[in-house]
Amino acid sequence: MPTSNPYAIVHFIEKLMELKPQSILDVGPGFGKYGFLAREYLEVWFWRIKKSEWKIRIDCLEAYEPYISVVHKYIYDNIYIGDVREFPLHTLPNYDVIIFSDVIEHMEKDAGKKVLARLYDKADKAVLVSTPAEWYGATRGRSPDDFESHVCYWAPEEILTIYKNTEIIYSGSEKGKKTYLAVIKKDS
Template identity: 30%
Template sequence: MPTSDAEGKDWSLERFAAVKPDTVCDIGPGEGTYAKLFRPAHEGVWWTGIEIHKPYVAKYKLRSTKARRMYDELHVEDARQSEQHLFHRDLVIFGDVLEHMPREDAIDLLERAEAAGAWNILVSVPIVESVQDEIDGNPHEAHVHQWDPDDLDTVLAGLGGRTDAMRGDTLGVWWWSRRG
């Protein structure tokens, strides 16, 4: 769904406020959950969004206007084919996105973000059985891989750096940092 469960959002916001990134890349913003939540916590951030489903851009008003700040830069494309430089940010957000692709593609995307120079990576995925098919004509909403939290711990540890995690009843949330 283009929305996200509230679980873990306060935990994520605390880390965002502590880090105060100047640049953010939000992969699969959907309705813009993280931009809406994080923007008020730290002004002056340059927000890049990479949204695969073009109809969401207009439906959720993802482009910034004078009246409403959402994404300063928006790319309508599959993040797996995005230019490497888009991941060179202080924070790259994979908020409820990695379950929508095969495990190997998700790992490759995380590794690309780290290799591009991402300083911090936020990951949120369902950690309970979460079957989901296409929604509103968007085939990219289907859940392709069910993440085991221990597996994601291992994948993020393989990136080096330091990882904090919060495991809720429905979602697991990880904050990976290049700073050890």
């Protein structure tokens, strides 16, 4: 399903506005929500309404090409297709901020650690990771691709153990709606 828990949205926007990125990579954009919100609050909010006025490069990397729509083609400067576990990230430029929202729980723990390390290396300011704050057990996705199954739970402490300069922000209060945003900042 090309969507994610809505409860962390306000925190994403606040952190993006605080970080003031000039470039963003949205990994696993799904419906394109965070790219759209980044455009709105980093461009349109400052009266850069027309695409020709936009100053921030916002790219995405989507594993499942059928999710790409006219929204993506309008919002994102570059759209890359591929599985982040295998995608040659070294061919891309560095980004101020990398968004990794509701993706890490779809891969095995070792693969998730490797991907997160590669994304951290490509980020100049921060990696924003959002994932469920509770484990409900493994689930199979209902979409025709194999990128939707939840296979692994990431406790916030696991990310804090690997990346010391991390802020954890919780949102959602009901079972099934709890999520957290890990703002993994680069060491200055």
